Amino acid sequence: MSGSTLFDAILQEEGGEDVRRPMTVSELNLEIGARLERDFSSVWVEGEVVGFNVAASGHWYFSLNDGTSQIRCACWKGTNFRIRFRPKNGISIRVRGRINFWRERGEISLSVDSLEPSGEGALAAAFQQIYERLDREGLFSPELKRPLPFFPRRIGVVTTKSGAAFHDILTVITRRARSVSVVLAPALVQGEGAADSIRRALVALNDYNRGLDKASKLDVLIVGRGGGSPEDLWAFNDETLARAIRASEIPVISAVGHEIDTTIADHVADRRAATPSDAAAIVAALEEDLIAYFESAEERIFNAIENKFATLDAAHSLAFERLVNASTAICSTVTRRYLEAAGKLTIDGVRARVERLKARSEMLSHRLAAGANATFVKNQTRFGVMTAKLDALSPLAALSRGYSVTLDGEGKLVTSADSVEEGDKLKIRLKKGTLDAEVLAKDVGSE
Structure with missing residues (x-):
């Protein structure tokens, strides 16, 4: 039996009179449910949250109230985990959902697919919830x-x-x-x-x-x-x-x-x-600033070059003028000195100066020779004295007087009988030549 025939009058012609057959409760609820769920498959509803409750299963249950009427709502766990804002009693929200009609009880509810805050209070609360969660x-x-x-x-x-x-x-x-x-x-x-x-x-x-x-x-x-x-x-x-x-x-x-x-x-x-x-x-500012900077820099560089050229030109002119004046002064000084020197320079004067220099040179040569000879004699005498002192201190001089130098087998100088033992090999150095000897006996004696 189709929905349209259920909700329209069921007519039976009997004896020329229309007789309406009554619908059963199940048939009526079936027709109501079909029409509601078809006509309200996706609706937006706004209202105040009343009786918000989170079930142990994770589903949300609440009612929406506009001050005059209310409708029960359910937001299933598989849907509400995607909703980052949790509603609470007393705030306004806007939900999108579909009408569910419970045929057995003849009751309707709104199955919520999405939910968002509505009104300044709800928006502020939702914002704060999200902000605190992300901030943590x-x-x-x-x-x-x-x-x-x-x-x-x-x-x-x-x-x-x-x-x-x-x-x-x-x-x-x-x-x-x-x-x-x-x-x-x-x-x-x-x-x-x-x-x-x-x-x-x-x-x-x-x-x-x-x-x-x-x-x-x-x-x-x-x-x-x-x-x-x-x-x-x-x-x-x-x-x-x-x-x-x-x-x-x-x-x-x-x-x-x-x-x-x-x-x-x-x-x-x-x-x-x-x-x-x-x-x-923000993204365009740097390029604009750079272009403005380069244009300003270009102008500054151009002005600086112009000023530099002007300064150099003035300095060049001043330097050239000073150079001309200095050259003129030098030429005048040199000319004057040349004329003065030329006036003093004569043949007799040159000859006299040469004679004076020659005499001075001969005098200096004589003094140099005399000084050198005196220094040589003095140093020769000092050398003889120092040689005599060295001969007196030389060990060889002692050897020439009959003394000898005795060395042990390791080449160390023997100065005491205590430092050798019987049977040690010794080397005795004389003025001429050396002797190899062996200690047969030793007498320590007294110093």
């Missing part, structure tokens, strides 16, 4: 922050292609940098699935970068979007996305919303920019 793991540690490249050449951008953020990034980079190229990985930036879309784009850029040669690799990534409500920016508070940013092989700049907006992505990224335009300015 050290994902926000300053030591993990990587410096941006000194001179980025290729920039990867993760945002929506049609949004203002991408347009602003391109505008700033085009205006301020002449050689920076941009690679876009388009992604959803708000709504259901946005966080996963951003994460996949981030991973895709890293995969793409691994296949590039060194000269073509991406230097930095910009992940962000333009401003919006806290709900619009919530995708950038996703824990899985935060871990993907931290795991990126390429340094990441987070540029989400406006300056007053702060997301988990801002905390975990290597650098935070207040807006997408500021992020573009």
Whole structure:
């Protein structure tokens, strides 16, 4: 029996009159369940959490209340382990799920597939939960922050292609940098699935970068979007996305919303920019600064060269003038001295000077010869005296007077009978020649 025939009147013609056959409770619940589960297979519902409970099995059970009505909800363990935010009583949340109709009891409930905070209080609570969890793991540690490249050449951008953020990034980079190229990985930036879309784009850029040669690799990534409500920016508070940013092989700049907006992505990224335009300015600033510096340096060098040439020209002119004046003065002095010398230089004067020098030379030669002879005689006398002293002290002189020198077998001088024994071989040196001797007996005697 089809659903449409169950819910429509079942007519039987009998005697020309319509007779409606009543439905059983099971048939009615079956029809209600089929229609509810078909028409409400995926719905978004927003309300306040009431009676939140975590079962021993890991399932979440709670009700959503809007002040007038409420509906029971269940978020199964296989689903809620992916939800990084745990709701609590009294906060507003937004859930996506499907209607389940329990035919046996005639009751309905909402089976939750995804869940996110709604309203400032819930968003703040969820943000704090995620922040504290990641902070405990050290994902926000300053030591993990990587410096941006000194001179980025290729920039990867993760945002929506049609949004203002991408347009602003391109505008700033085009205006301020002449050689920076941009690679876009388009992604959803708000709504259901946005966080996963951003994460996949981030991973895709890293995969793409691994296949590039060194000269073509991406230097930095910009992940962000333009401003919006806290709900619009919530995708950038996703824990899985935060871990993907931290795991990126390429340094990441987070540029989400406006300056007053702060997301988990801002905390975990290597650098935070207040807006997408500021992020573009960060990567383009160095090139713009370098160009401005080189242009300024060029002007300074040109001015310095001009000033140097002017200084050198003035110094050259002054030096040339001084050289001319000095040369003129020297020439005048030399000419004057030459004339004075020429006036004093005569034949008789030269002859007289030569005679004086000759006489002086002869006198000096005589004195030198006399001094040398006296020195020779004096040294000869001293030599004779010293020779006589040496002869007196020489051992050979003692030998000539009949004395001898006795040496033992090792060539050591023997000065006492105590130093030899009977039978020792001795060598006796005389004035002429030596004698070999043997100790037959010894008399120590007295000194």
